[in-house]
Amino acid sequence: MAPKEIGFAVWLTGLPSSGKSVVAVELQRLLEERGVGVQILDSDELRERLTPHPTYTAEERKWFYDMIVFLAKILTGKGVNVLIAATGSLRGYRASARSQIGRFAEVHIDCPEEVCRRRDPKGLWQKAERGEIDGLPGAGSPYEKPLSPELRIDSSTMSIEEAAERIFRELCNNGFLYPPA
Numbered sequence: 001m002a003p004k005e006i007g008f009a010v011w012l013t014g015l016p017s018s019g020k021s022v023v024a025v026e027l028q029r030l031l032e033e034r035g036v037g038v039q040i041l042d043s044d045e046l047r048e049r050l051t052p053h054p055t056y057t058a059e060e061r062k063w064f065y066d067m068i069v070f071l072a073k074i075l076t077g078k079g080v081n082v083l084i085a086a087t088g089s090l091r092g093y094r095a096s097a098r099s100q101i102g103r104f105a106e107v108h109i110d111c112p113e114e115v116c117r118r119r120d121p122k123g124l125w126q127k128a129e130r131g132e133i134d135g136l137p138g139a140g141s142p143y144e145k146p147l148s149p150e151l152r153i154d155s156s157t158m159s160i161e162e163a164a165e166r167i168f169r170e171l172c173n174n175g176f177l178y179p180p181a
Helices: 020-033 043-050 058-077 091-100 113-118 124-129 161-174
Strands: 009-013 041-043 080-084 104-110 151-154
Touching: 009 020, 009 058, 020 041, 020 080, 020 161, 041 043, 043 058, 043 080, 058 080, 058 091, 091 104, 104 161, 113 124, 124 151, 151 161
Parallel strands: 009 080, 009 104, 041 080, 104 151
Antiparallel strands: none
């Protein structure tokens, strides 16, 4: 029996409302259209199950991101490709994934704060402004931009489709995928 190929993980990181989840969904569609299976680990969906009443303390955040890395490591070890759509506000969270997952790429979904505030489908930036929530990365809690991601996507100027296509090409360039014939 031939050993199963190790899957890859791509962490899409950025400020809240920068477009991480929508880019992940489009990238999943693009990959599956090309016959590449992928599982999205979206922090919003995972948080509902893992921390249904989140406190967003430093300890809880560390535990939560450790759990995402743990799940991605298990899945990639079984040959499942993973897209992590999660702010991962501290570089250490993402560095942990890089050190534990053999085929890993970090994609910075870069977007100016003012654009994120305008997009804000969940109203998080407004809640932070009103003092209803604290600790929102970029507003009351630090967001540490990646120092050397494999790719930077400016989601304020690039369409969702263009972003997904650009990530796909980068995965091909880095040997994670074979380019279409």
